[in-house]
Amino acid sequence: MAMEGYWRFLALLGSALLVGFLSVIFTLVWVLHYREGLGWDGSALEFNWHPVLVVTGFVFIQGIGTGTSWGVSKFLMNIHAGYNAIAAILQLIALVAVFENTTCLNNIPMYSLHSWVGLIHVIWYCFTLLSGFFIFLLPWARLSLRAFLMPIHVYSGLVIFGTVIATALMGVTEKLIFSLRNPAYSTFPPEGVFVNTLGLLILVFGALIFWIVTRPQWKRPKEPNSTILQPDGGTEQGARGSMPAYSGNNMDKSDSELNNEVAARKRNLALDEAGQRSTM
Amino acid sequence: MAMEGYWRFLALLGSALLVGFLSVIFTLVWVLHYREGLGWDGSALEFNWHPVLVVTGFVFIQGIGTGTSWGVSKFLMNIHAGYNAIAAILQLIALVAVFENTTCLNNIPMYSLHSWVGLIHVIWYCFTLLSGFFIFLLPWARLSLRAFLMPIHVYSGLVIFGTVIATALMGVTEKLIFSLRNPAYSTFPPEGVFVNTLGLLILVFGALIFWIVTRPQWKRPKEPNSTILQPDGGTEQGARGSMPAYSGNNMDKSDSELNNEVAARKRNLALDEAGQRSTM
Numbered sequence: 001m002a003m004e005g006y007w008r009f010l011a012l013l014g015s016a017l018l019v020g021f022l023s024v025i026f027t028l029v030w031v032l033h034y035r036e037g038l039g040w041d042g043s044a045l046e047f048n049w050h051p052v053l054v055v056t057g058f059v060f061i062q063g064i065g066t067g068t069s070w071g072v073s074k075f076l077m078n079i080h081a082g083y084n085a086i087a088a089i090l091q092l093i094a095l096v097a098v099f100e101n102t103t104c105l106n107n108i109p110m111y112s113l114h115s116w117v118g119l120i121h122v123i124w125y126c127f128t129l130l131s132g133f134f135i136f137l138l139p140w141a142r143l144s145l146r147a148f149l150m151p152i153h154v155y156s157g158l159v160i161f162g163t164v165i166a167t168a169l170m171g172v173t174e175k176l177i178f179s180l181r182n183p184a185y186s187t188f189p190p191e192g193v194f195v196n197t198l199g200l201l202i203l204v205f206g207a208l209i210f211w212i213v214t215r216p217q218w219k220r221p222k223e224p225n226s227t228i229l230q231p232d233g234g235t236e237q238g239a240r241g242s243m244p245a246y247s248g249n250n251m252d253k254s255d256s257e258l259n260n261e262v263a264a265r266k267r268n269l270a271l272d273e274a275g276q277r278s279t280m
Numbered sequence: 281m282a283m284e285g286y287w288r289f290l291a292l293l294g295s296a297l298l299v300g301f302l303s304v305i306f307t308l309v310w311v312l313h314y315r316e317g318l319g320w321d322g323s324a325l326e327f328n329w330h331p332v333l334v335v336t337g338f339v340f341i342q343g344i345g346t347g348t349s350w351g352v353s354k355f356l357m358n359i360h361a362g363y364n365a366i367a368a369i370l371q372l373i374a375l376v377a378v379f380e381n382t383t384c385l386n387n388i389p390m391y392s393l394h395s396w397v398g399l400i401h402v403i404w405y406c407f408t409l410l411s412g413f414f415i416f417l418l419p420w421a422r423l424s425l426r427a428f429l430m431p432i433h434v435y436s437g438l439v440i441f442g443t444v445i446a447t448a449l450m451g452v453t454e455k456l457i458f459s460l461r462n463p464a465y466s467t468f469p470p471e472g473v474f475v476n477t478l479g480l481l482i483l484v485f486g487a488l489i490f491w492i493v494t495r496p497q498w499k500r501p502k503e504p505n506s507t508i509l510q511p512d513g514g515t516e517q518g519a520r521g522s523m524p525a526y527s528g529n530n531m532d533k534s535d536s537e538l539n540n541e542v543a544a545r546k547r548n549l550a551l552d553e554a555g556q557r558s559t560m
Contacts, residue, residue: 111466113453113479120480155494159487166446166483170453173393177457186391199393200400203446207439214435 020060026198049097057090114170300340329377337370394450
């Protein structure tokens with residue numbers, strides 16, 4: 001049962017990886033086959049790095065980074081942190097590419113809703129990434145601070161990921177309207193249909209990741225042998241306490257059960273305060 | 281403590297209502313002040329019903345409908361169903377408005393990513409609404425079917441709501457690029473800045489609703505007097521079993537606690553099978 005849930009999780013993550021990878025391939029085909037290609041000279045070739053790096057970094061890698069926050073194992077928690085760090089670097093280059101091409105060289109200001117939402121997203125993402133690094137990954141933060149910030153961290157991660165998808169779809173819309181003139185976007189040229197399909201792939205990828213990170217806690221190991229998936233037992237429970245998981249049926253708990261839970265949580269706090277609370 | 285959580289929920293719902301209401305006002309100002317106004321003659325006046333009804337129905341009312349699915353009380357569960365029914369009617373008119381104006385009268389096909397995603401959204405929304413009505417609101421569905429479908433219903437509701445926001449932002453982007461020619465969108469005309477702000481309001485509204493529907497179960501009443509908020513005790517627990525709620529810290533449950541929960545759930549099943557399982 002425990003392993004079954006684990007394999008189901010891996011199968012879903014595999015599907016997400018496939019759809020995400022396909023999105024990256026579609027973006028590459030878009031800029032290499034339908035557009036001007038890639039380069040770094042301030043021209044459209046440099047702009048084209050923007051969709052490629054955004055879909056690779058913001059959507060694909062950040063999405064897998066969010067998906068792995070389900071935190072079945074310590075290994076996946078490190079993937080979560082590592083993937084988001086890689087995503088941040090790609091995102092930085094993606095922003096440089098679009099700024100050089102628009103604001104610096106062509107004097108196009110940040111006027112569109114896409115750019116406004118994108119900017120807010122980037123600021124919020126950096127804040128979440130840095131606070132995540134200093135508070136959850138480094139071992140020095142107080143457990144009370146972690147407990148307070150974890151729900152906000154999880155919520156931020158999901159809203160940021162949703163915002164990325166909305167921003168990407170706005171970007172695709174903008175780019176297609178501006179680029180497809182002759183033949184026009186409204187005459188269903190191959191590029192229009194192809195990039196619309198890319199938009200749908202990005203949406204499906206987002207839906208898969210959202211399914212993974214909201215699956216009920218009952219899919220997680222319950223058996224005594226669940227320690228197989230939790231190599232260091234109690235220590236990890238505190239850090240994983242507020243991971244996103246749908247509480248399938250736990251509305252109908254009696255007070256005594258809630259009291260049991262509070263007691264269990266206190267035991268974990270005690271364990272964690274003993275200095276074993278790093279997630280690294 | 282129980283009441284405190286309840287008031288916090290109402291305060292958040294109030295904030296969401298305020299931001300959602302502001303979004304509707306902004307949309308009305310957009311079409312009445314900056315655009316041609318409203319009418320029903322196949323012209324741009326008819327098209328303008330599309331953003332007004334989409335923001336009112338799809339975003340605002342459906343959002344509150346999703347937010348109230350937190351299900352603190354039976355009363356709010358009925359709001360959830362009722363709001364979604366009203367939203368569905370407004371959405372139908374919104375679609376007629378845009379179809380008459382584009383496809384029928386101006387021979388513009390459904391070519392854009394906005395229209396593709398919008399169509400998929402509407403089909404999925406109708407399916408979720410109808411299945412929700414027949415399976416969860418009417419009293420005849422088997423509890424096992426309800427238990428199986430509830431996580432899918434909750435997940436669908438949230439993904440549909442997120443998709444609505446992404447689709448609305450794409451629609452705003454399209455409309456501004458097509459409409460703002462002289463002065464151009466890129467020169468920051470008042471309409472551009474105003475409608476970008478509308479886009480941000482829609483995003484903030486979505487973030488507030490998402491915060492509400494993912495709040496931890498520990499914010500819910502735990503005291504023995506929690507029955508104040510659960511007027512008909514056990515009967516409602518089965519139906520509310522899979523409502524969206526973040527399982528804040530319930531990862532760290534021991535096996536015995538999980539066994540207790542299973543036993544409690546079995547008791548509820550027995551109660552429900554006794555014929556008291558309608559949510560109406």
